[in-house]
Amino acid sequence: MDIRQLVYFSEVVRQNSFSKASEVLHVSQPTLSKTVKQLEEELGVTLLHRSTKHVQLSDAGEVVFRQSTKILQDFIDLSSELSDVLDLQKGSIKIGLPPMVGASFFPEVLAGFYKRYPKISIQLIEVGAVAVTQQVEDGTLDLGAIVLPVNNNSELEYFQLYEDRLMLVVNPNHPLAECDEVSLGQLRNESFVFYKSDFALHHHIREQCMKFGFEPKIVYESSQWDFMSRMVSANLGIALLPKTICQELNPNKIKTVPLNKPLIPWNLALIWRKNKYLSFATREFISFTCNSQ
Numbered sequence: 001m002d003i004r005q006l007v008y009f010s011e012v013v014r015q016n017s018f019s020k021a022s023e024v025l026h027v028s029q030p031t032l033s034k035t036v037k038q039l040e041e042e043l044g045v046t047l048l049h050r051s052t053k054h055v056q057l058s059d060a061g062e063v064v065f066r067q068s069t070k071i072l073q074d075f076i077d078l079s080s081e082l083s084d085v086l087d088l089q090k091g092s093i094k095i096g097l098p099p100m101v102g103a104s105f106f107p108e109v110l111a112g113f114y115k116r117y118p119k120i121s122i123q124l125i126e127v128g129a130v131a132v133t134q135q136v137e138d139g140t141l142d143l144g145a146i147v148l149p150v151n152n153n154s155e156l157e158y159f160q161l162y163e164d165r166l167m168l169v170v171n172p173n174h175p176l177a178e179c180d181e182v183s184l185g186q187l188r189n190e191s192f193v194f195y196k197s198d199f200a201l202h203h204h205i206r207e208q209c210m211k212f213g214f215e216p217k218i219v220y221e222s223s224q225w226d227f228m229s230r231m232v233s234a235n236l237g238i239a240l241l242p243k244t245i246c247q248e249l250n251p252n253k254i255k256t257v258p259l260n261k262p263l264i265p266w267n268l269a270l271i272w273r274k275n276k277y278l279s280f281a282t283r284e285f286i287s288f289t290c291n292s293q
Helices: 004-015 020-025 029-041 059-086 099-105 108-118 128-138 200-211 225-233 279-293
Strands: 092-095 118-127 141-149 156-162 165-169 192-194 219-220 239-242 255-260 266-272
Touching: 004 020, 004 029, 004 059, 004 092, 020 029, 029 141, 029 266, 059 200, 092 128, 092 279, 099 141, 108 118, 118 279, 128 156, 128 200, 128 266, 141 279, 156 279, 165 225, 192 200, 192 225, 192 239, 225 239, 266 279
Parallel strands: 092 118, 092 141, 192 219
Antiparallel strands: 141 266, 156 266, 165 239, 165 255
16 A cells, blocks of 8 residues: 555545546546555455446445545645755645635735745635635645634634625615615515525525525526626626625625624634644745734
């Protein structure tokens, strides 16, 4: 058994597909299949059931995958610690950013960090906050930006970066456009331009609507706030967007109204995994970002 076999096997499990894993790993599918088969033969057990379109872990596969995750993380930590000792000012960081967060809040931070540490490379992964959380927890990402709250039972540490709130966004001709404030209950018959399901706000807003006794009628879903605002401008629905982002919208095409009952917070945080070795580069980015607030 070697590290390469564990890497290949673990990636097949994560991708739930040999073909997708081969693309991620940049190896041919026959090579990938052969390597996983060799691992099964060495261990004397079947790790994956291949009878369906998607692979399925056997009971033995569950054990090997769980232990492989720990072994591979230890291997990464070993490499990171050695790198810190041998080359203190270099490194790389993988950061997960929801699209709405990245464009509005991180360019200045990234520019300042690069100026101080030009040899540290940063790879930005744009996915929704739900995926960011999962990938930080499993070690795929070093850091992530999400909207609070963080699950109390999660294996995450966090630092709050920004406090904001959601505002109602409507077409200027909408009946609610001239209101001083609105409650969520007033929106029960509206059509919503919503966040995609991999956004934490998708679930949070839906839960708040349910508390007011209605299921939001979702007509469009998007991960891009500019697209959402254009849909509202075209009078195709209403949206709930952070106040900071609302300030960037064209007031001639969009009206924003405070949402006060309830006030839905939009608080941004930087997250990383507990009990995981943090590289020099990652520690410095956390420190730099927190001190920039």
